[in-house]
Amino acid sequence: MNERILISGAGIAGLTLAHWLARHGMRPTIVERALELRTGGNGVDVRDDAVTVAERMGLMDRIRELATDVNGMKFVDAADRAVARLDTRDDASVEVMRGDLVALLHEVTEDAEILFGDSIRALTQDDHGVTVTFEHAPARHFDLVIGADGMHSHLRRLAFGPEDRYLRHKDHYFAFADADGRLGEDRWVTMFNTPGKMIGIYRSGNHAQAKAYFIFRSEQLNYDHRDVAQHKRLVTEAFADQPWQPARGLLAAALTDPDFYFDALGQVHMDSWSSGRIALVGDAAWCASPASGAGAELALVGAYRLAGELAAAGRNHRLAFARYETGHRSLVDRKQQISPNVRLMVPKTEGGRCLRDALVRLPLMKAAGAFERRLQARAAEPLPIYHRAA
Template identity: 50%
Template sequence: MAHDPRILISGASIAGPTLAYWLVRNGFRPTVVERSPALRPGGNGVDIRGSSVRIAERMGVLPALRERATDIRELTFVDAADRRVAGMSTRIFNADGDIEIMRGDLAQVLYEATADDVEFTFGDSIAAITQRPDAVEVTFDSGEQAEFDLVIGADGLHSRTRNLAVTPEADALHHLGVYFATARVDAGLGRPHAVTLYNTPGKVAGVYRSGAHDGATAFFAFREARVLDVDHRDENAQKALLSTYFDDRAWQVPALLEQATADDGFYFDAVSQVRLPAWSSGRVALVGDAGYCATLLSGAGAALAIEGAHLLATELAAAGGDHRIAFHRYEQALRPTVLRAQRSVRTSSSMLIPATGGHIWLRNQLTRLMVLQTLASRVYRPVAVRAA
């Protein structure tokens, strides 16, 4: 491999910029390509905890992350009349020093920490990958072609890199029987410093109102065992589908739905995990949700993306750029943590989206008895940080 290997990273959200940051500091030449024309704002709250906090500190971005922390203090469950029926402090989910931040804010901070040292190309994407023994030939949607030593897919749940070079999406995604949507809404629809959730059997609608932001985020989720025939890129069809499932007039559902479906940052998808027998193929590897999405219900996606990106850069440096050794060590070290995070989703799903009226009642009782808090606080354990 070349003295300063060229590495193409597809995706500029969380894993991509983090990986680029650590690759530069280990003598590699990363380039990041992002399909969106600019960084995507908004999104749900994500957790930076354990090892990912220490990695952020070493990147020098910890003060910026703490400044933008959400300051969510309580998870509150309400009835149709907006009366509080159960709840818990969010402190049980996080250890001292952990940070909750909006996904868009995290992506912005990571980009700003990396942009001076790394070439970013927005509004383009990988169209084709051809692997040779000594390099990877890449054709972009723009028609441009380039050659790299390695290609890393950090392009999320519906990773094009994974589809082209590792595993087809149909074999990678495992539907967990839940669909969800998020969008920006007026802050007045939520309680300050709280996530407020209204349940009916198999459904939840809610508002996430950060203490550090002017607006709020609507959240919808519903249980559906079938794989619905809706394209993840067809926003109009997604909005129509969501309106069909949330057609009741209770609580603040109509107002939330009206504002959410009018938001240009509306996001809808199936709750799916990425489960692969291997996270790489030849000179192409995956990091973050592209390789091992645990879903937003795990509360571990952002931390796994940061830890995975740091670990991959570390192993490439330790192996002197030998991707075969590095990819194997990276996967061997991180896979146990990923499996624990993916298994935790059952607890989160039962808590947030009880399937029946009886399950809603039981969830509320367990919450009052502190039983559910104890279970929820154990869902994720981070991987140890190796020195880069």
């Protein structure tokens, strides 16, 4: 019962889910729109229960080897002089580039079938399973279908309805792209602000390639999230007049990067992550936005719980999906509280920037962040160890 499971999306959540489904004796298939693994992206944090999941997958030592080795954030003025620094190092957390984590997860999902360059066109579910029509591959029948295809989930639209029912705009847009590895200070994220805008350089200690970051405050814009040319015009309009000397070079380089990425800071809020034999995991179900710093953590833990609950419930999807939501939703709710992070990175006014810089110079900031993380860790229940039902 419920052995053949289709996963839409070969990102962190999808690959983690496939690994654990296979470990529990199920047969996962992944369909991925891209022609190959998407190995780009920014730094992501593996922390708290996500560390436990990675350890149970045998990956944590390798994740530590690939850690970005970034000390923290440095805020600069228009003359590129440091005005404040915030040390963000945390012994309980490891930051790794998203692409490195995806590559590791792919290595431990070798038994899963992956259909690259394809996507789901339609699906029909009944009491016995889900018939899936693909864009290219022949139609197939699966017992369950799981959407792990991101904030703009195609599967969510097919099974749960239009995106605007669930996606909430959080007043900002962001972009990132490759940057000259000689720019910025090694092992620091260098940030320059004007009111409502941030442009920065991310320099990992363990990677030659730097990243350029752009964030700007805006009401909701009407744009196509797949139209890269339109994205580049929006970012150019927002950052063409920056007085910071490196800004022009960063913007010019970003616009030529074939992996240029742009999107809204948005969150997904749903009353339920499942409908019959179809369920969601990762950003498709609960995107907390990049400003939360919790995307990888939520994906790893959520996928682990979903697969584990299916195993523990004897693959009874109704029981498993309900237990998965009950066990994971409290963590999602906590991680979606992101407002302080956005105010820290992108002050709305010049006065707010000055206040931010003054607060960052106080040792209280790092201590307060560590205290908050300890409180959250204490509030969390231990991550279950799942076994197959007898």
